[in-house]
Amino acid sequence: MAGLKRSKRRTLLMIGTRKGAFLFHGDPSRRTWRLNGPHLLGCIVHHLVLDPRDNHTMLMATRTGHLGPVIMRSTDRGRTWTEASLPPAFAKAPEGQRGRAVDHTFWLSPGLPSQPGLWWAGTSPHGLFRSQDGGVTWSGIEGFNRDLVARIGTIGQDTPDGAVTHSILVDPRDPAHLYVGLSGGGSFESLDGGASWRALNSGVAATFLPDKDPEIGHDPHIMALHPLKPDRLYQQNHCGIYRLDRPGDVWTRIGMNMPKTVGDIGFPLVLHPRDPDTLWVIPMDGTTVWPRTSPGGKPAVYRSRNAGKSWERQDAGLPMRDAWLTIKRQAFDDDGGEPLGLYFGTTSGEIWMSTDEGKRWRCLARHLPEIYTVQAASLG
């Protein structure tokens, strides 16, 4: 959501839930909002993304509890939807072998501005797919789906909802340079458009494995690359918050600088689009049995303005007590505005927003279904 003048721009919030999609249209001041939806009521929406290259095309990764997964497309900013004719699907296995099937598409990433119509998709079980026609048809990346998946083996596959491929990041200087996060599996890099992959997990803890320093098997929850400084990566991992400055390949645990009573476990992470040193996380309780709720029932966003050397708590306007919120990895985003607007959705169906970079929060909506994804965009 690159830096955009706020003055006359409107904000679009795209909310994907376990029971359908909702669109919130904000006026230029971001004070007044209009709800549009539900769209595809009853369908599970894992990701809902606007194409920043045309600001009209939207892709939705969805399924129902019973039916197989599909990709829905809109070319009119969510007014109407049509089904992709060939959604992500693995190659048919040879006779006698048990092939893999896509349970759901979990992640959608548009390609670079120089690649109109190109999209990437990550699935559960682990899979990487590409579309070159705006999401109508998809083809598998065999260097990932066959070769890397064979290296990963069964890691993460036994989690109740399966392993997920997420955080498909494209280096804005080189469309063949990709990063991807596998939960579980780890972080990986490709320099050849996905044909081959190398692990990028040095320095990242894996306390849930017997080998505490394995090459692969880690659990990045989300990973982000700064568009203005593409050699700067951040990740919120199952085992802390990390930063990596390339060409280095050893992650630094910047979450160690978080308050010990809060910890550095969580799912989402947002980068300031105009400042590579500023990022936000939303910590959760990752102790004992992993409640995955706000630590102590006191939700807060934490901001660092120095690339993780120190953190400040931002909770003004959020409940001060008895609020056991959970925020999923795709459910926190910025709108690119000036000042930056921040938005997160909870599994209990609330949307919280800030129009002053986290200083003050207010609740935009309650009583929505369980929120899986929140994406924000500024529109001309």
Add this chain to the structure above:
Amino acid sequence: MRVFIASPLYSYTGGRGEVEGTGATVAEMLADLDRRFPGIRRRIVDEQDRVRPHMRIYVGTEAAPDLDQPVRPSQEVHILQSLSGGRRRSPEAACSA
């Protein structure tokens, strides 16, 4: 043959819960349906030709074990959702909320 369609698939059949189908096997019947209602097959059957875990296909009153199950023109086929509540597993468990 008469093919009865589960309500989540009505968006493909124009709202109809009963359509005519042709084919000597379940696989041929599904291929016929997909020609006339594009996309319906993949919601029922995955890319490895396995019936999806929460879908059921009955030929007459017997559940079809696989897509090779023969179908006679006089038989009814039911494409149903299993009674599963729509949620196979808790969401994302160890690596999610």
